[in-house]
Amino acid sequence: MTTRTTTHKSTTRPAWHRHILAASCTAALALLASWIYSNTNPLATNSTSNLHAATTAATAATTAQPTNRQDVPQTTPKPPDPYQATIAPFLKDYCHDCHGPDEDNGGLRFDKYSSTDDITSNRKSWAKTLQYLELGAMPPPDHDSQPDAKQRQIVVDYLGKILFDIDCNLARDPGPVTIRRLNRAEYDNTIRDLLGVDFQPSKTFPSDDVGEGFDNIGDVLSVSPLLIEKYLDAAEQVADKAIIPIDPFISRNRTFRGQTLNQNAGTNRRNDSFGLFSQGHVGTIVEFPADGDYVLRIHASADQAGPDPARLRLSLNSIPVKTLDITSRNRNDRQDHDYKLKIKKGKQPLRVAFINDYYQPKHADPKLRGDRNAYIHSVQVIGPLEVRPEDLPKSHRELVRFRPDSDRSAIEAAIANLSPLMRRAYRRPVTNDEIQPIARFVADSNKNGEPFEAAMQIGLQAVLVSPHFLFRVELGQPDTTTNNNSSLTDFELATRLSYFLWSSLPDDTLFRLAEQKRLNRPDVLARQVRRMLADPKARALVDNFASQWLNLRILDELTPDPKLFPEFNDQLREAMKQETQLFFAEILNKNLPITRFLDGRFTYVNQPLAKLYAIAGVTGDEMKRVELVGDRRAGVLTHASILTLTSNPDRTSPVKRGKWIMDNILDTPPPPPPPDVPELEQTAKTSPDVPLRKQLEIHRQNASCAICHSQMDALGFGFENFDAIGRWRDTDGKHQVDSSGTLPGNQTFATPIELIKILGNRKDRFCQSLARKLLVYALGRGLQFNDRCAVDKLVADSRTQDYRFQALVVAIVLSDPFRMRPTQGTKP
């Protein structure tokens, strides 16, 4: 472990430390105060908005947009470069010791810069520098020379201006969007809405990689060979459900034997036959292509012994349907055992089990002596014996509207069927050139012996594996290009809209508006947003946006210590998730102000959750809406879900909770610690008798850590009244819970509710946080520094509409980044 060397010149560290600590803490707190509490003019360039911009820029990597500086017409003479006069001396005095000619900690050398232009050409590194400067984390508090607050502010302002200053009137940059593959949820919903087949094929797909906190980010979603295999499997299963291949070759008579049957431990296989000795069974999963009558034929024999014949039980879906006596006289006497029954369409596990094992080799009565075994040589499924048109699913009737007949050849029928399908599946008009290859495929399959329905199934599979289906392709409208940016086509806009709000493809209304080129108008868009949010499909926003924004998916992975929290089980976990989802859904559906997330005095509980919350009068497993009384809980910060996922399995973690609030409510994600932070010399000599608060204070004795931790920990401690699974407590072990604290600006609180009130007053700040997350989710990309213009506008629009949720969604849909994109081929 390397440490900073040569800068610690004093040997009397403890006393000196304390002075510096006091001084730097004051400075730091002052900075933090201005950082959190400035009243921001959204379009002004000052350090407040710089901090979040700094964060985004730091993660924007090297795909930074051109600064548009070159596009700015020079109407005023350029001011002299202040670098040499003001900045260089500052860096020399306070930074060169560790980041200069003698030593370059972290590979950073400030002596190598000599002008403002140098700085803007190394944006990412300088954005980090700005962040540390602003927080007072650099120079480290124990560095000998320290700038005073005024000096620091000058440099911070300067850096903020040159790094992030953009004229929002000129730079209408929608930002890059990498082509987005359908993620798992979107795939399932699209199949459901395209074909009416609802069975979640993506359950077996590998997880989508997460980026920027969401699983729908274009750059991050990838395609591996495994996924292609899964797509093929899924397409086959979907096609089987959507179209019934009524044909003897495929479904009339299927025989399962040997390799095509599974067995359990009580069974032994030799060649194609199975010997069932103990509780043996064989089975397989059978696809029954349609509702109807089927015959199950078991070709079996048996070693008979004892008073009863060997007996088999047939089960479908783990439900016994028939008990058969094996009529064979001995194991070589193979006989057919038929059973006719009505079966519903679908895939069902079929099992044939030997149920009356008998083993009496030494029985006194020779007639009762013996070993009874069953042998199964094949299992045949015959049927459906007859399929009527009314039994065909709706999807079939729509997909196979035309069949080859005297009026129509196979390829003509295929084209007629595929046209409407492909148009919807690709979410845009399709050309003949696109339909032809698949239609020809269908016709050729038909010619080679596949019944037409089966051939259509194959065509459907091809559509479902096509990149036009799996990816949301955006070419834009080139004739609308200005500055290398184009509007999206109406169809592309419809697609963005429907995947944003429904995680699914556009419906007929959206398609129609797109066709008529009426969609890309603010009034129409606003109306559509409201219509779509009122549709049950908007459930997707709850399932996909809310659960990721609030990190609810982490709940599935958590395992609170069962000894300490015996009441935590899967049922409670599920209730916790649903509480937060229903809460979110109400704010969305009733178009409440988004501040309700923080201060809402209502929630949803069922009996187990109500018990945890000590709320009386709720019984049963169903979630019920309740008003919150008393002064303990309000909003998501007091939901058991959030409180649990920000805890450790065995105790609360104020640090995690504080960080969560800074990330998701205050939009001021704490930066990672500076590299090479020296390790804590004090191992926590914690006797378990010391309260958690005291234990964590040891962290903060190190000045470098204290900078961020004093803020973070204070926020987390404000919720110490809630234990690691969200239950209220007044004591923690032997200690009285102390959830008081002070935030920069001398805002004090003594209880969680008081802290929530303070946070709730930061309306703009919370709106900004939520707007950014929604924007990332809507666009499928991380935000860049010049998205600040769009975000600032979103917050401003929101403010004029009382911060109502739906207004924010509408504002996003109307924003430039949502309706435009870089012209393909002009930028990477």
Add this chain to the structure above:
Amino acid sequence: MSRFPTIPRRTFLQGLGATMALPLLDAMPAAAATAANTANSTTPAAVRAAFVFFPNGAIMPSWKPTGTGTDYKLSETLKPLEPYRDDLNIFSGLAQDNGRAKGDGPGDHARCASTYLTGAHPVKTSGANIKVGVSVDQVAAGQIGKRTRLPSLEIGIERGRNAGNCDSGYSCAYSSNVSWKTATTPLAKEINPRAVFGRLFGTEDDAKTRKRRNRIRKSILDLVADDAKRLGKTLGKNDRAKLDEYFTSVREIEQRISRSEQDTTKQRPANFPVPDETPRDLGEHVNLMYDLLVLAFQTDTTRVATYMLGNAGSNRTYPMVGVNSGWHSLSHHRNEPAKVDQLQKIDHWQVEQFARFLGKLKSIPEGDGTLLDNCMIMYGSGLSDANRHNHHDLPIVVAGHGGRTMQTGRHVAADKERPLNDLFLSMLDRLDAGVESIGDSKQRLTEIDA
């Protein structure tokens, strides 16, 4: 009595649909094994390699053996490996230098997993342009993958993390994968045993259905590959890269289908109970995956595999050894004895399961020896002391004799900071996929040469 192989009744599990894996009952029918692998064949059997990864490092004082060379004493954590002492080497001193921050700040777990088999420094990003390097298993698969039905197998027991930021600004792709086909394409792992079985041996359909399906799929893939090509031409660079990923994957599956059609000896192994669903019990799950790995190698379905016993930074609990706190949370133990003790229990349990796996490999006859003779199984992590996030002096064990080309039975104490990738160079040679360099490798680890 029955003419079928007899099994004592007592060993039958009670209840229907048992999902416990049983010891493999028969050796594979001769037809399913390639000529080179049948007993007493004179052709040398192919060498296989598997790379097993465990997250969160290990408690090193309890892991490291005392003494070096052949004369060493097995540590407490590694005690379960005692019966296989002569079949393995324990390494110390190896490092993945590129797992260190190098100016990128925190994210040691993401780096732990992504450098483990690549020796390359990952680009720190939580969204755009993920990039690290090609992993050793894929270097091998690139060369010898076409000799088997599956070029390689990637399995695990934990789904990719699907919420939030995975590790301090690193994309979850880095924490959830150790296998990288190209520097920018991780290979997703399969965690469902039934699906793994299906990938290895196909589904339970008959030959006629399979043939039809293969024919259909090849045509579909041909069609859509064309689509992708044409579409790519109209797109900008980033989008085209995504389409290329798609296109490459499509071609890969086409080739796999062709290969599987040529392989007429394919048969589903008899008497392997395939569970209906993924086991909920961690021990069951871990061991079932090990069993599938044995099966894959035994049947020569693939010769290259990776197995993640958890995602980087995994926070699962191990109640079977009395550990109810999360593995990752514990690993920041700050030398508290209670925590260290709990961690050591997890380490030990993992080694126990690994030892069981080695036992299985050793029990399968192959040539004039056993399957284990022809394997190289690396078992280790990209972190050593996880409390300090150390990427050097890594806990690494390599079991197997690599086709009798390796000296075993030693504690190989490599020079400090010797790249782990040097070991990969030596392993790749034995896989007939030798290269001159991979990641930050310098030179072959000749200490293991026989």
